[in-house]
Amino acid sequence: MLRKIQNQVEKLLANRLLAMSVLFAVLFLVLVYRLFVIQIVQGQSHKEDFTYKVEKTVKTSGTRGNIYDCNGKLLAYNKMVYTVNFQNDSKFKTLAQKNNTSESYEKNKVIYEVIKILEKNKDSFKSDIPIEITGNGTFRFTEKGSKLERFKREAFGIGTDTKGLSKERLKLRQQQLDASAEEVFEYLRNGTMGSPGVGKMFDIDEKYSDKDALKIMSVRYSAYLSRYSQYMKVTFATEVSSKSIAEIEERSNELTGIDVSTKSIRVYKKSEAMSHVIGYTGTINTEELEDYNKGKKESDKDYYAMDDAVGKSGIEKELESYLHGSSGSQTMIVNNIGKIVKTTKTEKAGTGNNVVLSIDSDLQEYAYNLLERRITGIVLSKLTTSDSKGDRSDIRIPIKDVYYSLIGNSIVDITDLNGEHATSYEKSMYKKIQRLKKDSIKTIENNLTDSKKAYKDESEEKQNYATYVYKMLSKKKVLLTGSIDTKDKTYLKWKDEKIGLGEFLRYAINKEWIDISMLDISSKYTDTDKIFEALVSYIGDQLEKDDEFDLTVCEQKIGTGELSGKDVCLLLYEQGGLSKKKDASTYQSLKNGSLDAYSFIRQKLSAREITPAQLGLDPCSGSIVITDPDTGKVKAMVSYPGYDSNKLSNGIDSDYYRQLANSTATPLYNQVLNHRTAPGSTFKPLSAITALNESTITTGSQIQCTGVFDKISPEAHCWIYPNGKHGYNNVAGALEVSCNCFFYEVGYDLGMTGGSYSSKKGLEALKKYATKIGLNKKSGIELSEMAPHISDETSVRSAIGQGTNSFTPSQISNYVTTLSNKGTVYDLSILDKVTTSGGKTVKKYGVKKKSKLTLNDDSYWDAVWSGMRRVVSGKKGAVTSIFKGLNVKVAGKTGTAQEDKKRPNHALFISFGPYEDPEITVTAVIPYGYTSSNAAAAAKDVYKYYFANDKEKAKLKKDKKVISAAGSVSD
Template identity: 70%
Template sequence: MLRKIYEKAEKLLANRLLALIILIVVLYCVLIGRVFVLQIVEGQSHKNDFTYKVQKTVKTSGTRGNIYDVNGKLLAYNKLVYTVNFQNDNAFQTLAAKNGTSESYEKNKVIYKVIKILERNGDSFINEIPIEYTGSGKFRFTETGSKLKKFKRDVFGIGNSTDLSKSEKELRDKQLNATAEQVFEYLRNGTLGSAGTGKMFDIDKSYSKKDALKIMSVRYSAFLSRYSQYMKVTIANEINNRSIAEIKERSSELPGIDIDTKSIRVYNKSEAMSHVIGYTGTVNTDELETYNKGKKEEDKDYYSSDETVGKAGVEKQFENYLHGDSGSKTLVVNNVGKIIDTTKTVKSGTGNNITLSIDSELQEYVYNLLEKKIAGIVLSKLTSSDSAGNDRENIMIPIKKVYYSFIGNSVIDLENLNGDKATSYEKKMYRKIQTLEDQAINVSKNLVLKDTKAYKDQSEEKQAYASYVYSLLSSKKVLISSSIDTTDKTYQKWKNEKISLSEFLRYAVNKEWIDISSLNISSKYNDTEEIMKALAAYVEDALVDADDFDMTVCEQSIMKGKLSGREVCLLLYEQGVLKKKGDSDYTALKSGSLNSYDFIRRKLKSLQITPGQIGMDPCSGSVVITDSKTGKVKALVSYPGYDSNRLSNGTDSGYYRQLANSASTPLYNQALKHKTAPGSTFKPVSALAGLNEKVITTSTVINCTGLYDKITPPAKCWKYPDRHGARTVSTAIEASCNYFFYEVGYRLGDKSGSYSSKEGLKYLEKYATQLGLNKQSGIELDESSPQVSDETSVRSAIGQGRNSFTPSQIANYVTTLSNSGTVYDLSIMDKITDDNGKTVKKYGVKKVRQLHYDTTYWNAVHTGMRGVVSGKDSSVSSIFQGMKVKLAGKTGTAQENKKRPNHALFISYGPYEKPEITTTVVIPFGYTSSNAAATAKDIYEYYFANDKTKKTLEKNNKSVTETSVGTAGD
């Protein structure tokens, strides 16, 4: 029996197929058993431990290099702070699936929690989105111009494609012209988006508009780096210990959020140095494209989307040197996007350090001095009268215009008078302004519907509202400007102010210049009266929604006394522009014992209110100080400046909006960008041109009769109807005699025997070019291009015509004058060094050419310029009496606008015998060159003073003396 069983088994085993089947069955049973153990017995344990591991390499930013002044004083450096970061990773997908919500919903919930933690602990979050929600319940942009346009392009994903359908073009136009509220709604839920946009950030309606905007600002930062899934976005800088503790404690409910350290940029002497140093900010898409052109992602100098880059000044111009090489981290990330390990770290680098030729102590003193001098001019021109007067050389500043300037320049923010943090007084003023606005809207409706009085016969208030309505209808394309026949008699009457707004608009309706499709009219057939009623209703709604109509209302209300100066001035305290604590003027103003006119004068004298805030002529200026022997710039001052610390590390949107809206243009570099006619500072060019071309000699005498009649119309000397009499080139420079240099310009054009203005201009351009005036200065920052006049050689010879130069270019030219013919490219740079102190690049003297003019020609010009400072025929010599250092200079007064004061210029160098420095002062609309000369005089006193005297001068630089405006003769 056993033998039979054995034989059968042996036979079966000999069958290979059967053996294979048995083996498979055994293995299958083992597999089933193992699966049972893994899923049933050990399932929960494995579920808890399961990780789907992915490696991802992310960039880490390098450390930015420092910036120093010529004496090694630190101007820009990095400070290590704690930050809150948001990571747009996969963690939210898991939460959404678990909770039955959307990924956006979970992101928004976490971000909102973090924002509330930060606010509760006194910290703020970074807001990169240029939209704010005001206390009056309106959205508004905080940027303007090209920056705003670029923001809209980025938000809506608008490229440069021209191959668009009609509907796509219409949508693109709507997107580019979208209001702040429309952009907000697009980012909130996708409204106005292109096909496939989706719901964008899908911020739930349960969040208020204000909270939704906060969430949106964080989401927008992540949106900009959306192609880098594991890239962290910094949402708050320099947070305090309370925020750190709470966020760490609640980390389990805050996925995607972590605490880290980061270097932020800090600036010393920020305001005085702002236009030289500039500021930093997060890189934008255009900058990314520029900096990464031709680079690969693994390159050390590759920029990531959250990189900090220079936005202005040296920070921008020398970005490639200051930027530290990136490092990297190789991360292990699990299936929910959580970083569970770092397997490799490549240390980031440190950028190069920059040393400037600027003396920051001198720079700061000159900045404060310039502010003080401009404030003195403003004080001398303030008047309690409502009229500025008709004398162009003595235009006054009505105090009511000053009151309004605080509103017009956004020093007082009307829109936030009703904000969450508004005081009871602010809310009271908000209600009053709303009442005034309602009244103004009713007046405006009446101007549209039935007012028949001609525009020129209306009050200034009604003229202002009529003009506003006309501009509003044109900008909204309700009044179709392109359809208007500008030769039409009725239109001409309107332009000449001979008919009322209502009469013009009725006529425009009949001529079909009004697009009635924009109006709320139900029938296709309407008479003029129905259309006018609809137009008035449209105007009413548009004025309610208009962002700036309340400013027009306030301006007119202040001028009419409906809104008092006292009420406006008290708002300066309520909005934190001035501090109540310890200020006796506040108590006196509030009680009425101090009137608002005297209040403004006091605050201007103490510089608690500045010309930059007022923004009325004059409110800006520049000073350039150079080394005569090298062309190195010792001070490059542009007033007003700005606080770079408030623009770096996440823009202070309210502050930026105030800067952008200010009439004093604090974001504009006056020294490098503001072009002006040089006025009489150009006369040394004409003198050297005349001498070298032999049309005059150093002893040539020209008799000034006051009226130069060789050209038509005749040209007047500034002395007219008086005269200067007989003048040589040196005494003509001293007295700044226009007649003498008119004749030089004429003779230059008459060298061939027949006068040609074109020929004269050719010679003026030749010598302006030789002297270094007809080129950019060489300063290593962005600068406007110069222009030598190309019309009328006679008037161009005194610096008028179309001559137009920046202060930096004028400074380059006076440097050439000071050293008798060595032309430099100016420079603000000393050296660039690496982190170990090794010199990477040294900026030496940049000599362009040496002019070999006859020494007697140079001496004639120097003698004349010395006479400007010390001669009896100079209009400014009295200013320099008592100076221990001998100086030489030249005044300049340039007219730009007959309704505004002249520009004030003064060029100079000293000491006279062996010049060390040159000083160029330009005060736009500064009335007369004596104001610029007085500023230069104080600069020289400080520069050549000992340390003890400098301390005294710095102390005295904080109070203002009313300027006594001198002779406007040159």
């Protein structure tokens, strides 16, 4: 029996199939056991180990180098502050599952809670979204041009390559690029107008108001820009108060994805005065990131990360490669959903190099304030209660223009009169302006429908309304300007102001220049009258919701007196531009009527509590450049108005930036390097050098001025004509009295060849010496600069600085630097050196000598110098009275340049001193500054300060009073 069983077992074991089955059974049991151990016994441990997936290396920003002036005074540096950051945390998914919501819902909820904490403690947070909501509840962009297009491309994910896209996708892409501020807002809120597959974007619940949704959106958008590196934190609030920090940390368990850290931010001293020299920094954008990282590896020390700060303008931008600190890194373990689990390695970031300028910041600051005081004096001298601007000989500034400029330049913000924090007075003004707006729309509708008057016969108010409507219809492509036959007789009548807008639009409908698909018309077979009626209705609807039209209404109603100066001035107090508390007496006097608005404006201008920069009226800008004649180093480069770099760095203050960007005073524009103008009579020393060295005249040549130069047609006049004539003068005397006729003759004689006059030959001679003296090139200053233009029209008028001569103040300064050292041409420079943080010199910016203008006889220089000295000290000198009493001898030349017959002349003055051995040159230019004496007076004050002792300088710095305008000078 036993043997039988043994045989059976041997047979079974000999069966291969059975053997395999047993093996698989055993293996299966082992697998089940291991799964039990892994999932049940060691489940928690392996759950934690599962997150250890990917190793990532993240760049950490280096510390930016400092910027110093020539005396070692710190102008730009870094400060450590608390920041609040947001990160896409994995816990949001868990919370969403737990609460049966969405991840977006949980993120939006947390962000909103933090925003409420910040706002409660009066902390601000930055926004990368250039959209704002006005007090009227309408949306508008705070950027325009290429910056706005870049934002839309980033928001909608639009690339530049259109290859292979369907017609539908191309159409959608164009709609996205043309999207209004409200449409972009709705897209970011819930995905409307998004490309296929984009989803609901930030899916911000309707329970949040539009203003709160925009705040939440700004944080989500910052994170969205870093969506491919979700382990990266985004900073949305800097310089956060200890109160906010304490509350956020106390509630850290419920504020998922939020943390507090420290960060280095950029701080600027003497910000406004130095703004155009130093510039400011900001977070790198996608284009800059691509540009800076071109050809670099992510492991490189100079590789830029998405949250790095870079220079946006000025020296901060131009010397970015030196100032930018080398990157450090953190190597970390990131889980499958992008959360940082563990940091394994840290490499410390480096410090950027320091930059030392040639600029003396004390001199710069004094000159900046001086320029403002001088320009304010000019404005005060031209203010009038009359509505008339006067004639060409004496252009005035109507006070009503001042009232409107406060609104037009957003010093008084009418877009927020109905905002949540508006005062009762602001809300009453909102109602008044809206009532006036409705009246204006009714006027426009009635005028379009009923008026038979020509445009030129309408009131100024109705003309301005018609112009606004025409531009609005063109912008919205309702009026198809590209389809208009510009030779059409009716169109030409409209352009010549011989018919009204209503008549033209009726005609445009018949000519199919109106896109009727934009109008509310039920049938395509509607007649002209019905279409015109729909067009008028469309115009009314569009104007009703157009915030920009509110500005036009205010301007016109200030003109008619329906909106008073008192109304506007009181808003300065209501909106915090002026303090009710500090200025209680003046406020009450204005409010009760014992102080009229005109006197109020004069009072505030005199105290510089309202500035020319804020008004943006002529004049409102200017420049002063001070150089060392022996080196070409710039000691001061003042562009007025400036801006507060601290409000643009570390996250832009959107309200402040909008005010800057829209200001008619153009504070973001560098006057020194970009405002080109004819040099006027400051060009005459060069004409004299040209004629002397070409032997057209000698130092003793006498040329008669009769007041009229009739060798050309039309004849040219001297500035003294018809009130007199200069008689006979040599070159020095002609420079002293700035005789036009003398230099007309010079320009004419330079063109003489074989007994006949050739303007081309004269221009070639002037260009030859303009080139030799350095006026053919940019100044050399290490910032972006407009190129010069030497005149190529009429040598006679070009010889007095007119023609098509066009130079920036920096180039004119370079020219006078060459005059002052008798012929050495430099590239000007605002830089001294670059050093390491330890003080070791990395790069030295030495003297940049370009060429040497050598004259045939040194007496030619003496003659020109003598004439320039007599301008400021001679009996007939144009500005002798201004420089009287100055303790240093100065040589100079006045100049005026006409650009627009309806606006004042530009005022220019070039100079150097001391006369015997020049230490500095001073160039002052005041666009629309009326007379060159105003520029000369500013230069005189610079010399007074520069050559004063320390005690006198301290006293001069303390003087904040407005300086009266100088007397009129013609040259």
